[in-house]
Amino acid sequence: MNQEMNGVEVERVEEKIDYVFKVVVIGDSAVGKTQILSRFAKNEFCFDSKSTIGVEFQTKTVTINGKLIKAQIWDTAGQERYRAVTSAYYRGALGAMLVYDITKRQTFDHVARWVEELRSHADTSIVIMLIGNKGDLVDQRVVHTEYAVEFAEDQGLFFSETSAFTGENVNSAFFKLLEEINKVVSKRSLDCNNGKANAIIHKGLEIDIISPPELEITEFKKLPSCSC
Template sequence: MGATEEDYNFVFKVVLVGESGVGKTNLLARFTRNEFNHESRTTIGVEFSTRTVLLGAAAVKAQIWDTAGLERYRAITSAYYRGAVGALLVFDITKHQTYDAVERWLKELYEHAEAAVVVMLVGNKTDLAQAREVPAEEARMFAERNGLLFAETSALDATNVELAFESVLKEIFSKVQKQKERGGAAGTVELGGEHAGSAAPARPERRPCCLPL
């Protein structure tokens, strides 16, 4: 389920948020490069990777941003969230304190991202199910109460990683299509904010980036 990098109709900015060590960088690497690094160290410096997926006849380029280790200093700035139309809010199913922090992250997301941001709650590290501290049903109910999508994943063995990212992209795409049907301007598709250019039909862009694709 892919397309060439330069041939796409939309660019959607998706951010990864959550406590340090929950596996955000490995989720990003698994989805965009099908890699997992057992020696994964804290990322330093904001970075993002892209991957283009086909949703029906449309090619959608996901630009996925990683918090780059700043979350441990609570130093994530509004620039990180700006223009984000999707988010994966990640916790570690084996560490309850990472789940306890979810509400704070959700509040921060809603303060800084687009008004119509699509959020999925992600319980990562299902490969360590024997050490589980957060019941799936508890997290699922929290997601339902707060209008979030929900999935449990393993970046290590790739379980549900595609499903999680693609579910978020499909939901964003669905919102864009509905807005177009309601008569959004032909040139741009806004998802609720002045910075929603990331949801606009894209022109091919070439810009240097820190990561190999």
């Protein structure tokens, strides 16, 4: 009986969902992508976490500006041998969380390459959040915050530092990303109704936004960084 009731409750929640936003979590291997996602989706941290093979995803339903939004978050492998596979999963993504490790300079040095790859395969309107993870290891920091802030401002990215271990800023970073995606979707929906843009929007389904020719990535230039 309880299982039947739970099934009915899940169906009712699904019926009420306004949008499904696809988000990809990218970055070098071992920067904490899976841990960040686990902290956000289930408020868990796994001490014996293994490297992601290929692509995995989790979901979480949140309310933003009165809309019930299901975040479908894809956790991609950071190893080079999986890059050709994971790039296919960028299609349809409305947001990306690009993660580096504040204790490993190389992971930050590769951020520019990840941005380039993302913009080559994803929609031009994608919202990108740059994340400096492992903020709890402040005594081991080698990537200073001001470097990341400067890069984010130059590239038109949002920025936050997090700790998947303690949970600091993880939820606020995800919510900021989803809020900005919702703004883009709302604007495109309005423009579509006014005949200014071509957008495919379905209630309760993943939204695949098609950018009009005049709207390029410069929409996100000089966006303020996330003050999480």
